[in-house]
Amino acid sequence: MPISTELWSERIKAQKPYIAGEQPKNSNLIKLNTNENPYAPAAGDALLRLYPDPDAAGLCAAIAEVSGVTPERVFAGNGSDEVLAFAFIAFFGGGKVYAPDITYSFYPVWASLFGAEYITIPLDAHFDICADDYLTLDGGVILANPNAPTGKVLPLRDVERIVSANPDRVVIIDEAYIDFAPDGSSAVPLTVKYPNLLVTQTASKAYSLAGLRVGWAIGSESLIAALNTVKNCVNSYTIDRNAQETASETISARAVFRRNTERVIRARDWTTAELRRLGFSVLDSGANFVFAKPPAPIHGEAGKSASELLQQLRERGILIRYFNLPRIDEYLRISIGTSEQMKALISALEELL
Amino acid sequence: MPISTELWSERIKAQKPYIAGEQPKNSNLIKLNTNENPYAPAAGDALLRLYPDPDAAGLCAAIAEVSGVTPERVFAGNGSDEVLAFAFIAFFGGGKVYAPDITYSFYPVWASLFGAEYITIPLDAHFDICADDYLTLDGGVILANPNAPTGKVLPLRDVERIVSANPDRVVIIDEAYIDFAPDGSSAVPLTVKYPNLLVTQTASKAYSLAGLRVGWAIGSESLIAALNTVKNCVNSYTIDRNAQETASETISARAVFRRNTERVIRARDWTTAELRRLGFSVLDSGANFVFAKPPAPIHGEAGKSASELLQQLRERGILIRYFNLPRIDEYLRISIGTSEQMKALISALEELL
Numbered sequence: 001m002p003i004s005t006e007l008w009s010e011r012i013k014a015q016k017p018y019i020a021g022e023q024p025k026n027s028n029l030i031k032l033n034t035n036e037n038p039y040a041p042a043a044g045d046a047l048l049r050l051y052p053d054p055d056a057a058g059l060c061a062a063i064a065e066v067s068g069v070t071p072e073r074v075f076a077g078n079g080s081d082e083v084l085a086f087a088f089i090a091f092f093g094g095g096k097v098y099a100p101d102i103t104y105s106f107y108p109v110w111a112s113l114f115g116a117e118y119i120t121i122p123l124d125a126h127f128d129i130c131a132d133d134y135l136t137l138d139g140g141v142i143l144a145n146p147n148a149p150t151g152k153v154l155p156l157r158d159v160e161r162i163v164s165a166n167p168d169r170v171v172i173i174d175e176a177y178i179d180f181a182p183d184g185s186s187a188v189p190l191t192v193k194y195p196n197l198l199v200t201q202t203a204s205k206a207y208s209l210a211g212l213r214v215g216w217a218i219g220s221e222s223l224i225a226a227l228n229t230v231k232n233c234v235n236s237y238t239i240d241r242n243a244q245e246t247a248s249e250t251i252s253a254r255a256v257f258r259r260n261t262e263r264v265i266r267a268r269d270w271t272t273a274e275l276r277r278l279g280f281s282v283l284d285s286g287a288n289f290v291f292a293k294p295p296a297p298i299h300g301e302a303g304k305s306a307s308e309l310l311q312q313l314r315e316r317g318i319l320i321r322y323f324n325l326p327r328i329d330e331y332l333r334i335s336i337g338t339s340e341q342m343k344a345l346i347s348a349l350e351e352l353l
Numbered sequence: 354m355p356i357s358t359e360l361w362s363e364r365i366k367a368q369k370p371y372i373a374g375e376q377p378k379n380s381n382l383i384k385l386n387t388n389e390n391p392y393a394p395a396a397g398d399a400l401l402r403l404y405p406d407p408d409a410a411g412l413c414a415a416i417a418e419v420s421g422v423t424p425e426r427v428f429a430g431n432g433s434d435e436v437l438a439f440a441f442i443a444f445f446g447g448g449k450v451y452a453p454d455i456t457y458s459f460y461p462v463w464a465s466l467f468g469a470e471y472i473t474i475p476l477d478a479h480f481d482i483c484a485d486d487y488l489t490l491d492g493g494v495i496l497a498n499p500n501a502p503t504g505k506v507l508p509l510r511d512v513e514r515i516v517s518a519n520p521d522r523v524v525i526i527d528e529a530y531i532d533f534a535p536d537g538s539s540a541v542p543l544t545v546k547y548p549n550l551l552v553t554q555t556a557s558k559a560y561s562l563a564g565l566r567v568g569w570a571i572g573s574e575s576l577i578a579a580l581n582t583v584k585n586c587v588n589s590y591t592i593d594r595n596a597q598e599t600a601s602e603t604i605s606a607r608a609v610f611r612r613n614t615e616r617v618i619r620a621r622d623w624t625t626a627e628l629r630r631l632g633f634s635v636l637d638s639g640a641n642f643v644f645a646k647p648p649a650p651i652h653g654e655a656g657k658s659a660s661e662l663l664q665q666l667r668e669r670g671i672l673i674r675y676f677n678l679p680r681i682d683e684y685l686r687i688s689i690g691t692s693e694q695m696k697a698l699i700s701a702l703e704e705l706l
Binding site: 011014015016017018019021022024028029030031032033034035036037038039040041042043044045047048049050051052078079081082085089105106109110112113177204205206207208209210211212213230233234235236237238239240241242243246249250253256257260263264287288289317318319320321333334335336337338341344345 | 364367368369370371372374375377381382383384385386387388389390391392393394395396397398400401402403404405431432434435438442458459462463465466530557558559560561562563564565566583586587588589590591592593594595596599602603606609610613616617640641642670671672673674686687688689690691694697698
């Protein structure tokens with residue numbers, strides 16, 4: 001059965017991808033077909049002289065295994081930023097895409113670069129996504145869940161309402177931080193039921209591989225085929241040999257993944273409680289960071305603004321992040337480190353406040 | 354002095370790139386600003402938990418050193434295919450780009466995806482680029498030198514004529530194979546004189562790192578700034594930590610580079626002579642491959658077509674490449690392997706012919 005292209009952007013439907021030379025699995029062949037060097041490089045593994053598997057089949061199989069889907073429903077790329085950039089080309093270029101007013105600030109950049117009209121819908125007063133606002137739209141949707149930089153989780157039932165209300169548009173759920181959210185928050189199981197749902201995830205957060213650049217998307221074969229078309233129109237080999245191997249091994253090591261994730265969650269919950277004790281207003285986070293507003297001045301004392309605290313923490317060797325943007329310019333985003341680092345942060349804040 | 358954007362595409366002039374969190378060089382800081390995991394990954398180096406240097410400064414310095422330019426004139430990416438894709442967005446999107454009718458077949462794909470009109474100019478009867486054809490154009494230019502799949506080298510004086518005749522348009526010279534060409538063929542020294550010249554190179558060929566995905570561009574600060582703008586609108590971190598490190602080390606190891614390159618050149622010249630002895634018509638190659646047309650039938654015997662030979666070599670475990678395209682469908686492209694592999698190829702051809 002041919003793959004449906006109904007959900008593809010018009011430009012992608014028209015592309016004829018580049019066809020790279022064959023990369024056979026059989027290593028007994030004399031391979032004189034892709035202009036590789038026959039000699040080992042001066043540094044690194046000797047096999048680096050050969051192109052990587054362009055389909056990253058082993059990596060996609062490892063991702064599929066831990067995600068409970070078949071490998072045909074997985075697309076892997078050079079970080080989930082690359083996967084999302086390809087998805088904007090594949091599904092939103094030449095059309096419209098809706099997103100919350102406060103979310104990952106890369107979304108409007110991709111929309112602008114790849115010719116999509118970017119339309120924002122305000123979060124409510126508690127910084128929550130209102131699913132009702134996303135049910136009668138005339139364009140695609142992208143939502144980060146947990147959202148960034150708020151850390152708030154949209155319940156799966158609301159995700160499903162949005163996906164099911166937009167059968168003719170692609171809905172992307174960017175789950176970079178999902179492994180720190182309550183069990184059952186991921187939309188991956190819904191991808192089998194809804195061909196318009198694309199879920200993206202990353203090895204940069206829960207898998208501790210930000211330095212390796214591996215991310216992926218899970219969705220219907222039609223959506224995955226569109227991402228492969230974009231990839232083969234941009235760069236045939238996006239993930240290097242080392243990254244494919246190290247990411248596969250890391251993703252499959254479930255005990256380490258669970259232990260590290262649990263430690264981060266414990267430190268996050270401790271940090272949230274401590275910040276609240278100090279008078280911060282802290283959003284409930286399902287991510288590996290918290291979003292917190294410093295206490296208001298009391299008894300006539302001068303309070304400290306978020307940007308002042310950012311600067312004063314920096315002077316003490318602690319880096320956190322601040323966004324000088326409407327609605328969130330009184331907040332600080334604090335990544336969760338080790339419990340020792342979080343204790344150092346709380347001590348520094350106690351002194352500063 | 355502000356950087357000139359005269360040579361940038363209109364779309365790129367209008368972009369506001371994403372700003373990633375700071376990646377400080379000082380490792381004594383408590384780094385809670387980019388949502389990294391504080392624990393080591395299950396596989397690979399512990400430092401992989403941290404994002405790589407987004408500017409790949411060490412790698413750019415290594416490239417600059419061996420290229421005789423300053424690091425500000427270097428842009429590194431995830432393979433030269435990614436660098437070229439970014440260059441099509443930066444300089445050709447929304448405009449026109451001229452290229453030879455026979456060249457790297459990824460060029461028309463990037464043009465189509467990123468909205469550039471792709472106009473071809475025929476190579477002459479000897480498969481040479483005629484510089485005179487490129488002196489009065491109304492768009493950008495991209496030339497592979499040595500060209501692919503012909504392997505033919507355009508003399509530097511002709512490259513300079515084309516670059517100097519098009520001061521208001523970007524001319525890209527794709528030098529993926531330049532290290533196998535005669536000394537003095539590279540246009541890198543011209544980048545200092547001509548702000549409209551961008552030269553791209555790769556670690557995949559002469560440096561034996563096809564599996565690692567590292568390529569780069571050398572040009573004026575304006576052109577490099579445009580590529581950085583595109584990168585920061587697509588993916589802030591394109592080259593992973595391992596790749597930055599291994600590529601820097603490999604590029605700096607000049608003795609290995611020279612020895613491997615010389616061995617490939619010797620095997621290429623031997624293969625060219627042997628193929629000619631067997632009656633092949635072989636183009637003079639400055640690359641790590643040869644482009645050869647099988648001998649015509651003699652004395653009433655049936656000759657073998659290029660596609661027949663491709664198939665029969667494959668049955669003997671030797672992979673080469675064939676392009677079923679106008680003007681070159683009687684040719685075979687043969688990558689240069691070890692001298693033993695090339696002897697095996699010649700023996701197989703002797704038996705088949």
